[in-house]
Amino acid sequence: xxxxxxxxxxxxDARTLAHPQxxxxxxxxxxxxxxxxRMSIRFIFTGTVRQLRSLLLPAVILLFAGGGDTNRQLxxxxxGVVFAIMSAGFNLLEWxxxxxxxxxxxxxxxxxxxxxxxxxVPFERIQAINIEEAPLERLVGIARVKVETAAGGAADVKIDxxxxxxxxxxxxxxxxxxxxxxxxxPKTAESSTAPASSDEVTASAALLASEGELLRKLSTPELLxxxxxxxxxxxxxxxxxxxxxxxxxxxxESWWERLPIERAETLTNVNVAITLLFIxxxxxxxxxxxxxxxxxxxxxxxxxxxxxxxxxGLLDRRxxxxxVQRIQAVVVGEQLLRQPFHYADVRFESAGGGGGEAGAQxxxxxxxx
Numbered sequence: 245x246x247x248x249x250x251x252x253x254x255x256x257d258a259r260t261l262a263h264p265q266x267x268x269x270x271x272x273x274x275x276x277x278x279x280x281x282r283m284s285i286r287f288i289f290t291g292t293v294r295q296l297r298s299l300l301l302p303a304v305i306l307l308f309a310g311g312g313d314t315n316r317q318l319x320x321x322x323x324g325v326v327f328a329i330m331s332a333g334f335n336l337l338e339w340x341x342x343x344x345x346x347x348x349x350x351x352x353x354x355x356x357x358x359x360x361x362x363x364x365v366p367f368e369r370i371q372a373i374n375i376e377e378a379p380l381e382r383l384v385g386i387a388r389v390k391v392e393t394a395a396g397g398a399a400d401v402k403i404d405x406x407x408x409x410x411x412x413x414x415x416x417x418x419x420x421x422x423x424x425x426x427x428x429x430p431k432t433a434e435s436s437t438a439p440a441s442s443d444e445v446t447a448s449a450a451l452l453a454s455e456g457e458l459l460r461k462l463s464t465p466e467l468l469x470x471x472x473x474x475x476x477x478x479x480x481x482x483x484x485x486x487x488x489x490x491x492x493x494x495x496x497e498s499w500w501e502r503l504p505i506e507r508a509e510t511l512t513n514v515n516v517a518i519t520l521l522f523i524x525x526x527x528x529x530x531x532x533x534x535x536x537x538x539x540x541x542x543x544x545x546x547x548x549x550x551x552x553x554x555x556x557g558l559l560d561r562r563x564x565x566x567x568v569q570r571i572q573a574v575v576v577g578e579q580l581l582r583q584p585f586h587y588a589d590v591r592f593e594s595a596g597g598g599g600g601e602a603g604a605q606x607x608x609x610x611x612x613x
Contacts, residue, residue, distance in 0.1 A: 280343040280354075286384045287405030291335035293380060296328055344403060349425065351391065351418065353401050365400050368425035369393045371570065372551075373415045377408070377561035387411040391418065456548030460612050462540060462556075470613055471536030472529065473581040540613050554611070564609065570594040574611070589613050 306320045337357045344353045351365045372392040381387055387408045391401040406414065462470070541558035552566040573593040582588065590611040 278345050278347065280345045283339055283342055283403060283405040284386050284407055285339065286386050287339050288332060288335045290380050290384065290386070290405060291338070292328065292332045295331045295335075299324070299327070339405075344401075346417075346421070351401060353403075363401060365391060365393055366425070367418070367421040370418060370422045371567045372565040373418050374565055375411050375415060375563040377557075379559045381405070382408075382559075382561065389414055456546035456553055458544065458546050459552075460545040462543035462613070467537055467541060467543075468533060469585065469587065470540065471533030473579065473585065473587060474532055474536050536613075543613065545612060552611070554609070556610075556613075566592065566594065566609070566611075 303320070303324055334357070338355075341357055341360075342353075342355045344351065346352075349366060351367070351370075353363045353365075355361055355363075370391060370393060372390075374390040374392070376388045376390070378388070385408055386405045389401075389403040389406055389411050393400045403411075403414075538558050538560075540556045542561075543556040544554075546553040546555075550568050552568060553563065554566060555561075555563045571592050571594055575591045575593065576588050577591065578588045591608055592611050593608045
């Protein structure tokens with residue numbers, strides 16, 4: 245077997261170890277008693293659905309493009325079934341080979357179906373622990389956990405499927421371990437990484453809601469005002485422009501030739517275009533309010549020690565940790581529609597990370613929308 249080859253970006257940051265087989269100075273402190281944990285088995289379902297979702301539209305087009313040819317549609321359907329089975333099989337292998345564990349000083353993750361990797365994140369280097377709950381994950385009761393280190397860039401560790409209660413428990417365990425590694429006093433009681441029971445879901449959610457000092461919370465009237473004055477109503481201008489350009493072609497000319505009023509065709513077309521313009525603008529405005537409510541509903545900004553905690557989203561629930569020491573600038577923006585109401589949004593720019601997955605060395609995000 246090959247020895248460990250370490251690929252580290254900087255001393256103390258997360259390390260990627262290829263084909264870990266032997267014990268040496270570069271290997272995490274693993275023992276035979278180390279308890280390895282897996283992702284939730286529901287990862288196979290969510291991973292397969294996500295992969296099939298991107299092929300849904302082409303599949304529908306192919307099924308209806310056969311012109312009623314049953315044999316061709318059956319071929320397309322068979323191809324889709326085979327792809328779904330292959331996708332589920334690959335996700336099963338990914339679930340089988342993904343494991344994570346705690347040592348006395350690190351979080352260790354092993355992954356890879358064809359190319360094995362072992363990633364070790366020292367507790368004292370952990371900067372952010374983010375939890376995301378997309379609609380599909382919320383439907384089956386799981387969440388995604390992302391751990392970032394001081395190196396910045398993309399998340400160093402991602403656990404794509406973990407029971408919701410265990411996700412919040414894991415976050416508390418990592419926060420406590422980081423505090424101990426840095427010599428700080430942990431803010432939570434002694435905890436265990438054992439899976440939480442169903443009775444602990446409510447308790448974990450209550451702990452999350454009461455964590456840290458509440459700095460700002462978005463009320464329902466503020467949320468509606470945010471949507472009504474946000475830049476999301478931009479599509480309304482495009483729709484309105486299209487209606488003005490093609491409004492005269494909406495109805496056949498023969499409809500207007502039957503009217504006895506002189507120039508009724510021109511006047512009626514203009515009236516119809518103006519009416520449709522207002523209807524389209526109103527619908528786009530409503531859509532902007534709804535989309536903003538879905539994105540920022542339940543927004544809370546809290547501070548816990550040297551970190552800011554941002555939580556928002558009704559369907560796609562996101563909880564982001566922002567280390568205060570990484571904030572480089574705070575930007576206050578006043579959009580045109582908000583200026584008459586004296587509203588502004590607050591954003592931050594950070595040195596590395598920022599919760600994004602682009603791998604850039606600088607990030608930005610919303611402190612208050």
